Amino acid sequence: xxxxxxxxxxxxxxxxxxxxxxxxxxxxxxxxxxxxxxxxxxxxxxxxxxxxxxxxxxxxxxxxxxxxxxxxxxxxxxxxxxxxxxxxxxxxxxxxxxxxxxxxxxxxxxxxxxxxxxxx
Numbered sequence: 429x430x431x432x433x434x435x436x437x438x439x440x441x442x443x444x445x446x447x448x449x450x451x452x453x454x455x456x457x458x459x460x461x462x463x464x465x466x467x468x469x470x471x472x473x474x475x476x477x478x479x480x481x482x483x484x485x486x487x488x489x490x491x492x493x494x495x496x497x498x499x500x501x502x503x504x505x506x507x508x509x510x511x512x513x514x515x516x517x518x519x520x521x522x523x524x525x526x527x528x529x530x531x532x533x534x535x536x537x538x539x540x541x542x543x544x545x546x547x548x
Contacts, residue, residue, distance in 0.1 A: 430457050448512045479514050482525035
């Protein structure tokens, strides 16, 4: 990501990033491990995390409907147990996954436009 930003490119990355530290490393690289304050850990205002929020029941139901998926249903609870949802001062939006895919995409696009990254 840092290489792409350095080249002036926009980046979209999909991953779980369940923990705050993982998101900090994605934003700043390993040098974040030496930072002290939250301001030092979140200097990027051009980075927006999209937190796809859903209940454990909804996610379990969707996972059960998938064919050939690698994650066992009995591991879902452990993922929720270690989840550290984004919080201030992280730059993020929360999008409910109970919405339709077009609604989710529109919400993310609107947020990106608010940050000056409109596709149109």
